[in-house]
Amino acid sequence: MRAKPQDPDFDTRVRNNFGEQTVMHTIGARLTQLEAGRAEIEMPTRDDLAQQNGYVHAGIVTTILDSGCGYAALSMWPAGSGVLSVEFKVNLLAPAKGEMIRVRAEVKRSGKRLTVCTADAFAVDGDKETICATMLATMICIEAKRS
Amino acid sequence: MRAKPQDPDFDTRVRNNFGEQTVMHTIGARLTQLEAGRAEIEMPTRDDLAQQNGYVHAGIVTTILDSGCGYAALSMWPAGSGVLSVEFKVNLLAPAKGEMIRVRAEVKRSGKRLTVCTADAFAVDGDKETICATMLATMICIEAKRS
Amino acid sequence: MRAKPQDPDFDTRVRNNFGEQTVMHTIGARLTQLEAGRAEIEMPTRDDLAQQNGYVHAGIVTTILDSGCGYAALSMWPAGSGVLSVEFKVNLLAPAKGEMIRVRAEVKRSGKRLTVCTADAFAVDGDKETICATMLATMICIEAKRS
Amino acid sequence: MRAKPQDPDFDTRVRNNFGEQTVMHTIGARLTQLEAGRAEIEMPTRDDLAQQNGYVHAGIVTTILDSGCGYAALSMWPAGSGVLSVEFKVNLLAPAKGEMIRVRAEVKRSGKRLTVCTADAFAVDGDKETICATMLATMICIEAKRS
Numbered sequence: 001m002r003a004k005p006q007d008p009d010f011d012t013r014v015r016n017n018f019g020e021q022t023v024m025h026t027i028g029a030r031l032t033q034l035e036a037g038r039a040e041i042e043m044p045t046r047d048d049l050a051q052q053n054g055y056v057h058a059g060i061v062t063t064i065l066d067s068g069c070g071y072a073a074l075s076m077w078p079a080g081s082g083v084l085s086v087e088f089k090v091n092l093l094a095p096a097k098g099e100m101i102r103v104r105a106e107v108k109r110s111g112k113r114l115t116v117c118t119a120d121a122f123a124v125d126g127d128k129e130t131i132c133a134t135m136l137a138t139m140i141c142i143e144a145k146r147s
Numbered sequence: 148m149r150a151k152p153q154d155p156d157f158d159t160r161v162r163n164n165f166g167e168q169t170v171m172h173t174i175g176a177r178l179t180q181l182e183a184g185r186a187e188i189e190m191p192t193r194d195d196l197a198q199q200n201g202y203v204h205a206g207i208v209t210t211i212l213d214s215g216c217g218y219a220a221l222s223m224w225p226a227g228s229g230v231l232s233v234e235f236k237v238n239l240l241a242p243a244k245g246e247m248i249r250v251r252a253e254v255k256r257s258g259k260r261l262t263v264c265t266a267d268a269f270a271v272d273g274d275k276e277t278i279c280a281t282m283l284a285t286m287i288c289i290e291a292k293r294s
Numbered sequence: 295m296r297a298k299p300q301d302p303d304f305d306t307r308v309r310n311n312f313g314e315q316t317v318m319h320t321i322g323a324r325l326t327q328l329e330a331g332r333a334e335i336e337m338p339t340r341d342d343l344a345q346q347n348g349y350v351h352a353g354i355v356t357t358i359l360d361s362g363c364g365y366a367a368l369s370m371w372p373a374g375s376g377v378l379s380v381e382f383k384v385n386l387l388a389p390a391k392g393e394m395i396r397v398r399a400e401v402k403r404s405g406k407r408l409t410v411c412t413a414d415a416f417a418v419d420g421d422k423e424t425i426c427a428t429m430l431a432t433m434i435c436i437e438a439k440r441s
Numbered sequence: 442m443r444a445k446p447q448d449p450d451f452d453t454r455v456r457n458n459f460g461e462q463t464v465m466h467t468i469g470a471r472l473t474q475l476e477a478g479r480a481e482i483e484m485p486t487r488d489d490l491a492q493q494n495g496y497v498h499a500g501i502v503t504t505i506l507d508s509g510c511g512y513a514a515l516s517m518w519p520a521g522s523g524v525l526s527v528e529f530k531v532n533l534l535a536p537a538k539g540e541m542i543r544v545r546a547e548v549k550r551s552g553k554r555l556t557v558c559t560a561d562a563f564a565v566d567g568d569k570e571t572i573c574a575t576m577l578a579t580m581i582c583i584e585a586k587r588s
Contacts, residue, residue: 059170063207063209065206067198086432089237094550234528255387261581263387278402285527316489317490320490351507352526357499386527
């Protein structure tokens with residue numbers, strides 16, 4: 001998906017929105033890359049975000065997959081837009097372990113109201129990335145909340 | 148789904164497993180009810196688990212939906228079993244706000260290896276419950292990790 | 295979901311729409327029950343709709359699950375509405391065999407634009423119903439096509 | 442996904458399996474390409490497979506998406522393997538119209554028992570392909586039925 005964003009200043013708008021997601025601070029996730037229709041988020045693994053085997057809980061992996069899809073979608077919409085998740089589906093492919101979880105999300109088809117995104121999550125150890133989960137999601141464009 | 152559990156002592160086994168999910172402590176979630184094939188989890192809402200509008204992030208709601216489904220499934224399997232999520236799909240239906248999020252999960256079809264579960268999440272304010280999300284999930288039975 | 299339909303004449307409108315789905319005739323499916331927010335479809339099994347084991351193909355089961363969800367949603371919307379599927383997820387639970395496949399669909403949450411539905415498909419032999427698949431779907435309300 | 446297939450004769454095995462899906466003949470679908478981990482299916486559009494707007498019904502598009510994923514998965518498994526769908530999710534992206542529907546499916550992660558696949562469906566008119574649907578699916582490896 002290489003369509004042109006409708007808002008040339010999408011970068012600031014998306015980063016501000018990310019900054020308002022308090023849960024991103026709580027779990028230690030950062031928006032590490034952003035292009036029109038693409039977002040990357042990284043989160044160092046932590047012992048207090050684990051399921052029963054010590055891996056990062058699928059719901060926490062989903063948290064960053066979902067935000068990745070949301071910001072990939074939001075980057076394509078006009079100024080004044082906000083984003084909400086309509087639905088998503090996640091397949092868990094391997095243990096979410098290692099130094100960090102990295103998510104790469106992108107727009108599959110950008111619509112005026114509904115945008116479909118895909119995202120992969122990788123378990124990262126040094127230079128090695130192992131895909132650990134994948135998401136297919138629908139995002140909806142709403143009016144941004146007023147400040 | 149009113150099938151009989153294969154392990155009469157499922158309650159202890161499931162509660163111990165829940166206790167090992169450090170993320171449940173981190174987000175303040177508690178396993179409030181457990182029957183064969185059913186689990187209920189409650190989590191008070193908190194400002195540090197929010198998305199950009201101040202509601203609980205969809206990924207955090209997913210975290211307790213997923214654990215609810217996992218423990219509903221695990222309750223039906225034999226002693227020595229563990230559980231992993233294969234995949235899940237979530238539809239977001241309303242803002243996850245109020246005093247707490249309550250999840251009710253149940254087994255839809257219990258299999259030897261794969262079990263399909265459904266779960267609803269409710270935004271709770273006093274006596275009022277509003278459905279805010281729903282999950283359809285596949286769980287896989289594995290050997291429990293050795294202690 | 296027991297909300298009141300916005301169009302008291304939803305029955306005729308939905309049945310006409312069903313009649314326009316040529317694929318329903320091709321696979322021999324009939325709309326056997328319709329209430330506000332609920333639809334039932336039946337399709338006798340046939341050898342020419344099979345996958346490699348002789349069961350009804352998952353895609354054909356999906357065809358009637360999807361139409362069931364669509365008509366459950368459409369029954370709740372105002373006159374002049376049409377329906378399209380945004381997305382659906384299906385879990386296959388048992389072989390789709392026997393005399394017929396019966397689908398029961400219902401609205402989970404009816405919205406102005408987006409409505410979330412669930413549907414179960416049953417393999418029917420005489421009086422015996424075995425659940426063989428389940429769907430969680432999002433339908434969107436559009437303007438009906440002009441005739 | 443460029444992993445090596447475990448059965449060098451996967452081509453014959455997969456094509457025979459496809460030939461046993463009577464529904465593929467009924468809807469006029471053909472397996473037009475097959476590599477290890479990839480399958481392509483084409484189906485000319487037909488008036489008797491339509492939904493109420495005259496487009497190919499989402500369930501029929503799903504039928505070929507599902508078979509595409511199944512054969513992509515089956516191509517990677519050992520001789521003697523069969524395939525069943527565990528679950529799939531489909532997003533509908535544009536009307537399924539034009540001369541034919543073409544599906545390209547590929548393995549995302551091949552496992553011993555469970556394999557995750559993705560597939561895109563395209564509405565084809567002459568040289569022009571428009572993506573009309575996308576699937577994320579889980580397939581399970583079973584013993585092939587005896588002949």
